Amino acid sequence: TQSTRPQRMLAAVQKNATRGDPRSVVKAIDQFCRQKEWAMNVGDEKGCILDSVVSEVNPATVLELGTYCGYSTVRIASLLPPHAKLITLEFNPDNAVIARQVIAWAGLEDKIQLVEGASGDWIPKMKEEFGVKTFDLVFLDHWKDRYLPDTKLMEECGLLRKGSILLADNVICPGTPDYLEYVRNSPRYKSQYFKSHLEYTKVEDGLEKSVFLG
Numbered sequence: 001t002q003s004t005r006p007q008r009m010l011a012a013v014q015k016n017a018t019r020g021d022p023r024s025v026v027k028a029i030d031q032f033c034r035q036k037e038w039a040m041n042v043g044d045e046k047g048c049i050l051d052s053v054v055s056e057v058n059p060a061t062v063l064e065l066g067t068y069c070g071y072s073t074v075r076i077a078s079l080l081p082p083h084a085k086l087i088t089l090e091f092n093p094d095n096a097v098i099a100r101q102v103i104a105w106a107g108l109e110d111k112i113q114l115v116e117g118a119s120g121d122w123i124p125k126m127k128e129e130f131g132v133k134t135f136d137l138v139f140l141d142h143w144k145d146r147y148l149p150d151t152k153l154m155e156e157c158g159l160l161r162k163g164s165i166l167l168a169d170n171v172i173c174p175g176t177p178d179y180l181e182y183v184r185n186s187p188r189y190k191s192q193y194f195k196s197h198l199e200y201t202k203v204e205d206g207l208e209k210s211v212f213l214g
């Protein structure tokens with residue numbers, strides 16, 4: 001039967017990346033997406049901005065919304081300090097199956113907890129289910145119309161503390177206008193736009209970094 005793009009992406013990782021070497025997994029996916037098939041990973045150009053924010057924040061707790069195949073999950077986790085934890089939410093079971101294998105190939109199972117389910121259902125359960133108090137960094141890369149409601153939900157559930165960083169992909173393309181308006185105009189955030197390009201293309205896109213002021 002016909003394979004799916006995530007399955008072909010995983011095959012490229014298993015063929016071209018070294019087990020236990022997260023950066024080679026990231027490189028293998030970028031090569032696959034540039035040479036074979038475009039896919040909606042944050043990619044290498046925006047990925048460098050992501051790397052610099054992760055390194056600057058040096059987070060102990062990270063939440064990722066929208067795992068997809070685990071590219072940014074692995075990219076972020078490869079930069080975390082020893083006891084840091086990353087929780088990533090993915091509601092498509094087929095994508096979760098692929099992401100778990102990408103994460104395993106990178107050897108990052110101990111740092112990453114992939115939770116299958118919808119962000120709207122799981123954000124309210126973070127504290128009781130995973131003993132999380134607050135997140136130092138949140139990477140938003142799921143359905144673009146969920147960025148704003150999930151951000152408000154994280155505020156309501158007390159998952160953000162003074163200084164928590166929200167980093168949002170695709171604020172230009174495909175675009176998240178309501179989210180952008182909120183974080184740029186709310187007195188509770190200090191926002192900064194990092195101009196870049198849509199993964200593997202010359203189309204403008206960028207990341208929005210927003211500090212929660214409490």
Ligand SMILES: O=C(NC/C=C/[C@H]1O[C@@H](n2cnc3cncnc32)[C@H](O)[C@@H]1O)c1cc([N+](=O)[O-])cc(O)c1O
Nearest residue numbers: 040066067068089090091092095117118119141142143
């Ligand atoms: O649409 C995009 N991303 C949506 C990502 C969606 C991924 O997150 C999961 N998800 C969604 N809501 C969820 C809620 N809870 C859990 N998982 C969820 C979906 O099952 C999918 O695996 C996108 C599109 C383009 N593009 O050029 O078109 C470029 C990009 O960089 C993108 O990120």
Ligand SMILES: [Mg+2]
Nearest residue numbers: 042141169170
């Ligand atoms: Mg994206």
